[in-house]
Amino acid sequence: MRGVASGAAPLPAWLAEPEPAYEPPRDRDGFLRRNALSLASMLTVFRTPACPEGPIDRMLARVSPVLRLMGTIVCVGCVSAARNMAFVWVALAATLVVLASRPARRILSVARPALVVALLAALVNVPAVFLGSPSAPVRVLMKSFVTVTIVLGLSNTVQTERLFGALASLHVPSHVVLVCDLAIRDLALVGQVATSLNEALACRSIGHAADKSLGTAGVLGMTFVKASELARRQSDAMACRGFDGTFSVERERVITPAGIAYLVALACAVICFVYLEGAVA
Amino acid sequence: MHIPDNYLSPSTGAVFAVAMVPVWGHCIKKVREDLDRDHVAFLGVAAAFSFLLMMFNVPLPGGTTGHAVGGTLIALLLGPEAACIAVSVALAIQALVFGDGGILAFGVNCFNMAFVLPFVGFALYRAIAGKALTAGRRRVAMAIGSWAGINVAALCAAIEFGIQPLLFHDAAGQALYCPYPLAVSIPAMCIPHMLVAGVVEAVATVAIYEFVSRTAPEYIVATPEGDSGKGSSLVPVAVFVGVLAVLTPLGLLAEGDAWGEWGTEDVASLVGYTPAGMGQGFSWEALLPDYTFAGLPDVAGYILSAVVGVALLVIVFKLLSAAARPAAATGAKA
Incomplete structure (x- = not known):
């Protein structure tokens, strides 16, 4: 290294000048991590297998x-x-x-x-x-x-499936069981989407944001859009498979x-x- | 041996609580170094043995009652430091939930039963057993160690009681706290413990150690015996704990209070006056005072108290085990 350094041409003056260090203003991401991210991750509990x-x-x-x-x-x-x-x-x-x-x-x-x-x-x-x-x-x-x-x-x-089976055995109408089943599954998916969005936001956010409402609204809006998209796809998939409204459980x-x-x-x-x-x- | 509140001055309680802080610190550090996750969880079962043994009151000479503690037993199973932690947690639950032992006297009770008892018992066991491989000599060492451990602890409690009238009295010479001097407290505490409670402690220690060494030898780390490689299961131990819990009402057969655990009115009738510090002292409203439940018969209340206490101890130590190092692949089943 010493030989290379001694043989190299000296740096030009404009390059040798120290750059003004960029230090982004300190911003604690506690709001994001403790509130939005933890709330979203709570929804993923529905995916945890019992x-x-x-x-x-x-x-x-x-x-x-x-x-x-x-x-x-x-x-x-x-x-x-x-x-x-x-x-x-x-x-x-x-x-x-x-x-x-x-x-x-x-x-x-x-x-x-x-x-x-x-x-x-x-x-x-x-x-x-x-x-x-x-x-x-x-x-x-x-x-x-x-x-x-x-x-x-x-x-x-x-397991959630067994619980819904129990509801059906208790003569709860099948469309109620279906709604509950879909709601639980969708909640888990929405939780996953919201967690991913919040993690992306946490990784990409730089600097101080005094107004947290903009970021929160963005995450909520995107989550809503994604949830609507998921619901539409699910509806299409059920129609493709010939779902006639009958929901049978074991x-x-x-x-x-x-x-x-x-x-x-x-x-x-x-x-x-x-x-x-x-x-x- | 559970010293209630107001029998000792608050300053005495504070001194012993402060003295116990480095002991607890050392014990926690040693337990974290020596015990893995499975063994910390097993410490909860060992603490449950101690909790249940303390519920089996036996009649003592002089009309009082006493009980075993099981501190030496835990020391023999998992080491004296682990015994100190286990008995301390058991004493905390007894004091907070069941009102057995004082809150201000918690440090003193821990000093006697969680520190002195297991360390003396274990040291004596080591001194007598040496490196003996014969089961007979080891059992004798266990019996003598546990007997001596509880008696030294009783002697410490007697001295703590007996110095109160010397240190804390009013201008008329009346004691502010425990009214009995050393000349009364030492024989009153030591003789019954030497004759009965110590023997119960020795028998219980050897019997339970023998049971654990046959059913779950891999959980014995302080004094492992030769054949610890055979399969271990906690199921028989858990069943044994359940049987002990159901049998705890036998402790109700012993009538009367333990020496030094009377109510204020009883003390006043015994000595002719109410010590000022006891009359206006600290009072803790336990959730289940004296292991009883309002609306339940005493026997059912006693069993339920045993179940609640054991379950709490197992839960506490299972939660603590989450912070311990992972268990080595030994084949032990928690």
Whole structure:
């Protein structure tokens, strides 16, 4: 290197002058990353395949989605209707046992949103403390945590297709099931599109933008255009395949050994609810 | 041995809490170095053993009750540093959720049961067992180590109780906090622990260690035995924890309170006055005081408390395991 440098001609004066360094004004992209990108990426949750992990979830996976759906509705109803905390504690204990049987990643994916919702619900109920009901926030916090955990447990461990099959088994009109199915699929696709647009915007944005509304509006507008395009293509594809409005889903057997065991457990939960509520009354 | 709030002065609690900070720091660092993801998750099961053992109250001479702690057991399974973390988390859940052990006395309780107990028990085990490969000598070392560990911890608690009237009293000479001097607290704490609680601790330690070494030997890292290559499964251990949880109401058969865990009125009736610091002290409203649920029978409440406590411990340590280094491919199934 030394030889090359010594043999080279000296730089002309205009080239040797230091260039004025370009330093773009500092702009924190926290708004983009924490709001737009995180909101868009939340929609991609719909693409995450539900898979049972942990021994209890694997046992529950053998139960018909119809029963799981009904059981979830019954459990959520009982917890919400409970007037004393005894049944809520029993439900919390059962929920914690199911959570503890899952791997850490799954626990986090359920416990984090459940805790956020529960804390928010408790926060909303804080004024009740000053109105003579000091235990209201704790009661609401626990009920919210248990119910959200139960519902998330269902959605995390039962595939969407099986859930829609369960809806059809419950005599929900087929066009309603179709709309729900398409909506879930489209939400996932729109989330993917919005995430890609936001990532592109984050990579290409330089400098400080005081007004974030322009960028946000652009992303929202493009997402809307893309979503419309996707919907049109889907409609064309369905017409090409001769879709006549009939939406058939595969129905699963309800009465199986696992289903009977689940029904027995559900009956025990209902009896426990009735007994504990009666004990207080 | 769970010292409640207001038996010790807040300054005593603060000193021990500050003293425990470097201990916790060292233990966390050592656990992160030594244990992989699977073993940190297993630490939750080990903490559950400790939590459940502390619910099995046994009657002690003098009309009080006591319990095993299981600190030496965890030290033998995963090391004394891991035992310190596990017992500390168990004590935190007991204090916050069940009101067992004080909030201000949390540092003191951790010093006695999470630091002194497992470290003394493990050091004594090492000293006695040496490099012995004979199972008999190792079991004897475990029994002696765990017995000594809980007794040294009880002695520490007795000294902490006994120095209160010496350090904190009013102008009339009446104690502000625990009213019993060393001459009372040391025999009252140590003799029952030497005769009963220490024996229960030793039996529980050897029995549970033996069970884990037969069913899940790959999870024992502190004192691995020769044949640790055979298949490990946590299913029998999980079933065993469940059985222990269902059996916890046996702890309700022991009537009376543990020494030094009376209510303020009981202390007043025993010594003839209410120590000022206890009468106007700190009070924590636990969610499930004394492992009971309003509207549920005591037995059902006790079992439910055990289930909630165990599940919380397993969840906490599973979440912590996410930050640990990945497990080596040993074939252990978490």
